[in-house]
Amino acid sequence: xxxxxxxxxxxxxxxxxxxxxxxxxxxxxxxxxxxxxxxxxxxxxxxxxxxxxxxxxxxxxxxxxxxxxxxxxxxxxxxxxxxxxxxxxxxxxxxxxxxxxxxxxxxxxxxxxxxxxxx
Amino acid sequence: xxxxxxxxxxxxxxxxxxxxxxxxxxxxxxxxxxxxxxxxxxxxxxxxxxxxxxxxxxxxxxxxxxxxxxxxxxxxxxxxxxxxxxxxxxxxxxxxxxxxxxxxxxxxxxxxx
Numbered sequence: 001x002x003x004x005x006x007x008x009x010x011x012x013x014x015x016x017x018x019x020x021x022x023x024x025x026x027x028x029x030x031x032x033x034x035x036x037x038x039x040x041x042x043x044x045x046x047x048x049x050x051x052x053x054x055x056x057x058x059x060x061x062x063x064x065x066x067x068x069x070x071x072x073x074x075x076x077x078x079x080x081x082x083x084x085x086x087x088x089x090x091x092x093x094x095x096x097x098x099x100x101x102x103x104x105x106x107x108x109x110x111x112x113x114x115x116x117x118x119x
Numbered sequence: 120x121x122x123x124x125x126x127x128x129x130x131x132x133x134x135x136x137x138x139x140x141x142x143x144x145x146x147x148x149x150x151x152x153x154x155x156x157x158x159x160x161x162x163x164x165x166x167x168x169x170x171x172x173x174x175x176x177x178x179x180x181x182x183x184x185x186x187x188x189x190x191x192x193x194x195x196x197x198x199x200x201x202x203x204x205x206x207x208x209x210x211x212x213x214x215x216x217x218x219x220x221x222x223x224x225x226x227x228x229x230x231x232x
Contacts, residue, residue, distance in 0.1 A: 006162070034219075043209065043222045044163075093162055107213075108220060110155070110163040 003027055004096050006111035013084055014119055021079045021114045023094030029074035030096030034108060035067070038091040050077055084118045091115055121146040123212045125223035133231045138182075138197040140226045142210030145191060151213040152193045153220070154184055158206045166208075169193065180204070205230045 003026040013019050023033060032051050036044040048069050050056035056069040066088075068080040077096075081088055095108040126141040144150060151170050155163040167178025174186040184195045193210060210223040 004162075043224050046219060049219065091160075095163075107151075107153070107165070107168060109165070112162040113160070115160065 002096075002109040004094065004109050004111040006092075006094055006114050008114060009112060010115040010117075012117045012119065015085050016083055018080055018082045019084055019116060021081075021092055021094075021116075023077045023079070023096070023111050025075045025096040025109070028096075030109075031074065032097045033071055033077040034095045034097065035069060035077075035079050036093045036095070038093060038113075040091075044093060047079075081116065084116070086118045089116055089118045121150060121212045121221050123210050123221055123223040125208075125210050125226050127226050128224065129227045129229065131229040131231060132200045134202055135199050138195070138200045138204065138228065140195040140208050140210075140228065142193045142195065142223060143191050144193060144210070144212045146212055152184075152186060153211040153213065154178065154182070154193075154195045155209045155211060156206050157209065157225075163209065166195070200228075200230045202230050202232065204228060 005024045005026055007022045011019055034049050035047045037047050038044050046059050047062045048056045048058045050069050050071040052071050052074050058064045066082055071077040091113050093110055093113040095110045097108040123144045132138055149171055153168045154166040156166050157163050166182050167176045167184055169176045169186045177183045182197045184193050186193050205228055208226045211220045213220045
């Protein structure tokens with residue numbers, strides 16, 4: 001149980017284009033989804049927190065107009081990197097938390113990540 | 120406020136020998152503590168979590184961790200390392216209304232044959 005998928009697993013795009021990454025909880029509903037960014041050999045950096053049906057809360061330094069997050073349902077959140085540039089190349093990981101029935105609301109279940117390369 | 124410190128960026132052990140990955144935390148409230156493992160180019164897999172029940176927490180793949188409040192530690196151990204344990208391990212502290220997690224910097228575990 002508690003499986004989270006991401007699509008695509010990797011994507012290569014040209015500079016200036018937009019890329020959409022999907023995050024789905026496959027066998028549970030999650031009230032909260034999180035988006036992280038991870039640079040090579042570094043830890044995860046939280047970008048934003050989103051609750052279903054409301055606007056995402058972005059961490060300091062993260063451009064909300066560049067990283068658009070939509071959380072349309074309890075099983076789907078999307079991250080759109082708009083007008084991507086080479087410096088946006090990174091490993092993007094989503095997670096789902098706030099699972100109904102979980103004793104600890106802190107537990108997050110992570111997706112497998114999406115490798116974005118911007119040329 | 121909360122923070123977590125992983126004391127070793129790299130740990131190298133021989134196959135079949137014990138593993139110890141060290142983690143210290145600070146939190147202004149009763150924390151939830153987690154260990155996650157990440158294999159190359161993969162997402163994070165939950166190994167175990169502590170949520171104020173038993174202080175010794177058993178996880179998957181033979182790993183366990185002990186919560187020591189007096190030492191503010193949550194070290195991860197395994198009696199006998201396997202080659203497949205080679206990966207990056209993250210100690211994580213959670214808590215608060217936002218359900219946000221604070222990640223340690225990670226410990227790269229290498230298992231030598």
